[in-house]
Amino acid sequence: MPLLEVTGLSKRFGGFVALDGIDLAVQEGERVGLIGPNGSGKSTLVNCICGTLTNETGTVRFNGETVDGLVTHERTHRGMARSFQLPRPFATLTVAENLRVPLLYTVNARPGHKLSAAELDTRCAELLALVALADKGAQLPRDLTQVEMRKLELARAMAAEPKLLIADESMAGLSQSEVDDIVTLLIRLNERGITIIMIEHIMRAVMKFSQRLVVLVSGKKIADGKPDTVIRDPEVEKAYLGQ
Amino acid sequence: MEARPEGLAKATAFLQTGHHNKNNELARKYLPAGTGLLGEQVGFSYDLLINALIAGILLGGFYAAVTLGVSISFGILDIVNIAHPAFIILGSYIAYIVNIRLGIDPIVISVLMLPVFYVLGAGVYQVYYESFERRGQESLRGLSFFFGLLFITEVILILVFGVDYRYVEAWYIGPTWRFGGMDFPLRMLVPCVAALALFGALQLFLSYTFIGRAISAVAQDQQALRLMAVDPIRIKRIAFAISIATTSVAGALLIIIQPVEPSVGREYIGRVFAICVLGGLGSLPGTVIGAMLLGIIESFTSTFYGPSWAPAVAFGVLLLTLAFRPAGLLGR
Amino acid sequence: MRTRVFVLISIAVAAAVFFAARLVNNDYVFFAGYTVLQFIVLATAWNILGGYTGYVNFGSAAFFALGAYSTVFFHKFYQMPIPVLIVIGGVISGIVGLGMGYLTLRLRGAFFAIATLALAVVLQTFIVNWDYVGGSRGAYIIRPNEIAWIGPYIQYLFLLMLALVVISLAVARGIERSQLGYGFATIRDDELAAEASGVPTLRLKLIATTISGALMGMAGAPFPYYIGYLQPSSAFGLEYAVNSIAMPMIGGTTSWVGPLIGAILLGTLQQIATVTISSAVNLLIVGLLLVGFVIIAPNGIVGLVQGWMRGRAK
Secondary structure, three states, rough: OOOOEEEEEEEEEEEEEEEEEEOOOOOOOOOEEEEEEOOOOOOEEEEEEEEOOOOOEEEEEOOOOEOOOOHHHHHHOEEEEOOOOOOOOOOOOOOHHHHHHHHHHOOOOOOOOOOHHHHHHHHHHHHHOOOOOOHHOOOHHHHHHHHHHHHHHHHHHHHOOOOOOEOOOOOOOOOHHHHHHHHHHHHHHHOOOOOEEEEEEEEEEEEEHOOOOEEOOOOOOEEEOOOOOOOOOOHHHHHHHHO | OOOOOOHHHHHHHHHHHHHOOOOHHHHHHHOOOOOOOOOOOOHHHHHHHHHHHHHHHHHHHHHHHHHHHHHHHHHHHOOOOOHHHHHHHHHHHHHHHHHHOOOOOOOHHHHHHHHHHHHHHHHHHHHHHHHHOOOOHHHHHHHHHHHHHHHOOOHHHHHHHHOEEEEEEEEOOOOOOEOOEEEEEHHHHHHHHHHHHHHHHHHHHHHHHHHHHHHHHOOHHHHHHHHHOOOOHHHHHHHHHHHHHHHHHHHHHHHHHHEEEEOOOHHHHHHHHHHHHOOOOOOOOHHHHHHHHHHHHHHHHHHHHHHHHHHHHHHHHHHHHHHHHOOOOOOO | OHHHHHHHHHOOOOOHHHHHHHHHHHHHHHHHHHHHHHHHHHHHHHHHHHHHHOOOOOOOOHHHHHHHHHHHHHHHHHHOOOHHHHHHHHHHHHHHHHHHHHHHHOOOOOHHHHHHHHHHHHHHHHOOOOOOHHHHHHHEEOOOEEEEOOOOOOOHHOOOOOHHHHHHHHHHHHHHHHHHHHHHHHHHHHHHHHHOOOHHHHHHHHHHHHHHHHHHHHHHHHHHHHHHHEHHHHHHOHHHHHHHHHHHHHHHHOOOHHHHHHHHHHHHHHHHHHHOHHHHHHHHHHHHHHHHHHHOOOHHHHHHHHHHHHHHOO
């Protein structure tokens, strides 16, 4: 049974069809790459999966249950997490406090062991170290560089201890080595058991990371398979790469 | 602040009681003998219904004039200008002063004042943009800013003019056209026609001029505008200035329809946003339809339940619409 | 500082204020002071919703008046001690806050703000048309001249309002330092990201609306006794809406200290202006200050002080 199962998902904005009958199945432990030209609906798909937007038709099943009626925070509690394409930090909280929020409201909201204040501090420090922001914990997000904000965005999603992490263009603007760092980080997370969907434009990262590649063009899925095969698909070349 | 009558409810109640006093100038002008609330004939229930409907439609037309500006500033620009009614009242008082001193027709005055209000609107937008939009703090601070403006305007008007009701003089305030049982009080008919003319002008402007279309576009895609070498900020400023310019006309129409005092603006906040939400944000035709609908509901409520319930109508409609159908009746 | 300690200190300060006022031996101090204390409660209550979560309430007068009119209503039934009426007023206003929140909080903040305005007018219209509580004619509450142990009745009202100040400040500060405070802040900063991080935003907003409404209702409950003759226009007066917004905005919205400072400063200023100039001019000043601060010093006086201290630390 797939961890995430999207069937026949459609989303319209007035007369504009953003997503048209998307089917997507992600197995537990997979590393999926999602690519497509700007405006193809990738972020809309993420928003529908996570509940930020409501799809008109189709179902989203996560971990065996239908999540269609659930609000975003309920889906996060069940194990979905996402980072935003344009970073959306909590501007009046410090960097460390930004990470504390998902720990308090997601990790501690789940049944089982509740993290104590000390454990929360430790966890925040660990997460900060993971994304190389260890010395920026007490600063405000507005003092961070663009790159650091993207890392914070990713760390905040990871703080929710998700089963499924959707990373929405977290590498835009990073240098080559920084991109490699993030890819290594994500692969490491995956080895710990987190299923990851990576939405990216940086093909090098996508090819290195993905076990499976999905291509979205104008709201339709036009390819879904092994990265090497998908890359050579003439449809994909025409719509996306061959420009 | 000392107690004083509240807006339309009390004004109309005032008109009704004034009506019983045949010596009352105001009553004689606004309510020919033998008439009820908005000029319709009382005593024949079928006629009452028809005339309440007509009164509602005429009132609705006027409400459209009041709301068209907000349709632009809120519907298109996403700026919650709750001070809009304050500008309207300002327009009313300007029409009042010039009318009293120079005897010029109030609608003519308002058209002459259009450039002044336009500049005022541009100035307000500039302050709003610099202080809030650019810093990304529109919601809390922006709302407080406009609320402060609303408040300041009301208090200044009280200080300058006092709390007495003011009204204007014009040849069409008083007479009523009668066609076979139906009454069309001119003081409501003329503003309604003027309002529809305003709507027509705005709709043409938005559809057929370059700037007008840019304004419609700026809501959707600022980036595309930039690529066309059009400064979105300038477009937004023009749009907001236009929305404030409409208040000049709306204010004149208001003081033609009813006597005005500084706190009257506050009840229009609810009406204006109720109509906007009802009609679907950003759609000018939707605004007109929503306005007519609200006018009719209010007119019926007033006629059959009494004028003191009228303020609750608009706000009640607003609450219900927000609760159950926030995209509006014609919503996208 | 733990909340318990804070409460003890505030009670001590409140007691000091009370006894200092008695030393002055002029009833005017109590009458004017009551108004300032009332504003502290209103401003603090407003800030729990407006400052902490970012949802602006323009209808503070509605909740305040609900408290006042629930007192009038129950007063006709059965003479109850004011503390009981305060609780009743709080409960009723809290429920209305919850209900209105449930209807409108799923929408954008701007719509919520407009809805609060609408609520105030609808409520006022209902009250104006409801003869049992006096309608537009108003209602009289005969207040006793004296009360046991304290003396003049106004001092008793003053004491009650002091108690409400302590309660509201403790609640605000308690929220600020708790997990709830984090949640509120994330709603204010970025509601979408808050939801994505697992914060149940609707539930938290409802909590904020309920607490805020309840506190405002509690502030309104003793009002009929204070004023003696209650009319809708005074209970629903615009000065409540403006001041509940202006005081926190000028004082600073991010902490419990802001509304306190704003209320004391503005409240005192208004008492002086009303007596020396006129009530209309004093409201004009409030409006101008609000607009001025919102443009120039968006974080209020607290923000200015913090900025100054940070500047000195560098």
